[in-house]
Amino acid sequence: MKELIRKLSETHSLTIEEYEQLVANRTDENARLLRKLAVGVRRDFYGNDIYIRGLIEITNICRNDCYYCGIRRSNVNCDRYRLTRDEIIACADEGYALGFRTFVLQGGEDSYFSDEILGGIVSGIKASHPDCAVTLSMGERSHDSYAYLKACGADRYLLRHETADPVHYSRLHPPAMSYENRIQCLHDLRELGYQVGCGFMVGSPYQDLRNIARDLKFIEDFRPEMCGIGPFIPHKDTPFHDMPAGTLELTCYLLSIIRLIHPPVLLPATTALGTIDPLGREKGIMSGANVVMPNLSPVNVRKKYELYDGKICTGEESAQCRECLSERMRKIGYEIVVGRGDFKRAV
Ligand code: SAH
Numbered sequence: 274m275k276e277l278i279r280k281l282s283e284t285h286s287l288t289i290e291e292y293e294q295l296v297a298n299r300t301d302e303n304a305r306l307l308r309k310l311a312v313g314v315r316r317d318f319y320g321n322d323i324y325i326r327g328l329i330e331i332t333n334i335c336r337n338d339c340y341y342c343g344i345r346r347s348n349v350n351c352d353r354y355r356l357t358r359d360e361i362i363a364c365a366d367e368g369y370a371l372g373f374r375t376f377v378l379q380g381g382e383d384s385y386f387s388d389e390i391l392g393g394i395v396s397g398i399k400a401s402h403p404d405c406a407v408t409l410s411m412g413e414r415s416h417d418s419y420a421y422l423k424a425c426g427a428d429r430y431l432l433r434h435e436t437a438d439p440v441h442y443s444r445l446h447p448p449a450m451s452y453e454n455r456i457q458c459l460h461d462l463r464e465l466g467y468q469v470g471c472g473f474m475v476g477s478p479y480q481d482l483r484n485i486a487r488d489l490k491f492i493e494d495f496r497p498e499m500c501g502i503g504p505f506i507p508h509k510d511t512p513f514h515d516m517p518a519g520t521l522e523l524t525c526y527l528l529s530i531i532r533l534i535h536p537p538v539l540l541p542a543t544t545a546l547g548t549i550d551p552l553g554r555e556k557g558i559m560s561g562a563n564v565v566m567p568n569l570s571p572v573n574v575r576k577k578y579e580l581y582d583g584k585i586c587t588g589e590e591s592a593q594c595r596e597c598l599s600e601r602m603r604k605i606g607y608e609i610v611v612g613r614g615d616f617k618r619a620v
């Protein structure tokens with residue numbers, strides 16, 4: 274395994290079979306070595322800086338019915354909400370005062386957010402805060418829609434590929450959704466000049482080692498600017514309610530591998546990771562992640578944006594969330610910086 278790890282860290286590339294071997298042969302010793310190398314290259318690009326993105330969960334209304342997700346259309350127990358333009362802009366204004374220079378607007382696929390409405394919100398935020406980046410994470414839309422939103426000022430787009438295996442994809446999503454369309458969206462976004470984020474859930478139902486190996490190869494080939502991975506966590510009102518959650522250990526191991534595949538990638542230690550372990554985000558950072566995404570949503574809706582059971586940070590004010598994360602990062606020797614936190618192309 275040492276040989277494979279060395280090859281990965283020097284060439285940033287393994288075959289699918291080799292990725293599978295590396296993931297299958299997880300030992301504490303391999304994890305330690307991967308972590309050390311990952312933290313080393315992360316430091317070359319980003320020093321001890323941790324980037325923050327203010328997450329604004331703008332709607333939990335969704336036309337899709339993903340089997341894993343708590344805000345899926347069929348969940349009748351989900352208390353639906355949608356923020357108004359003014360509420361969204363107020364969240365961004367509050368975030369700006371707290372030092373955020375990137376806002377992520379995330380939500381279900383809610384047809385209320387037409388191009389005009391969503392584009393108007395993006396351009397509104399950009400007009401008041403021209404020094405900020407706006408990231409969208411609003412699911413699959415048409416090429417024209419992505420183009421329109423880009424013209425309104427959107428800089429980045431997060432759309433996890435969820436799995437790079439079409440058969441696995443079809444076990445996580447209803448027949449109305451397709452792997453091909455998901456990937457087409459990622460290519461459209463890239464072609465339009467967005468900084469693009471893909472990603473997947475660790476330990477999603479039916480995921481095997483070969484699936485993970487393919488995800489890693491996909492990341493190697495696609496070279497996303499950002500990559501969001503976090504453990505799958507079951508939600509009580511979904512078809513996957515009794516499936517086991519992904520583990521902290523495997524998620525951290527994969528964070529280190531992804532850092533070595535694509536050294537400059539922006540890699541968040543996700544809220545899901547913080548949910549399965551009280552120190553999950555810290556451990557993610559110490560495995561090679563360099564981004565955290567504190568919640569800026571109004572406190573009264575946070576509990577309703579419940580993708581999985583037990584999601585953390587649903588009770589605090591934005592300022593508290595920001596302060597708590599700064600303190601957590603400081604304790605492990607890192608520092609949250611004020612800035613857009615752009616992808617670095619070269620050292
Ligand atoms: N509608 C948008 C945003 C989806 S929510 C989109 O399609 O991109 C953001 C991410 O949360 C999803 O991409 C998924 O990977 C993750 N997620 C959803 N349900 C989850 C669960 N039960 N456990 C962990 N992560 C989950």
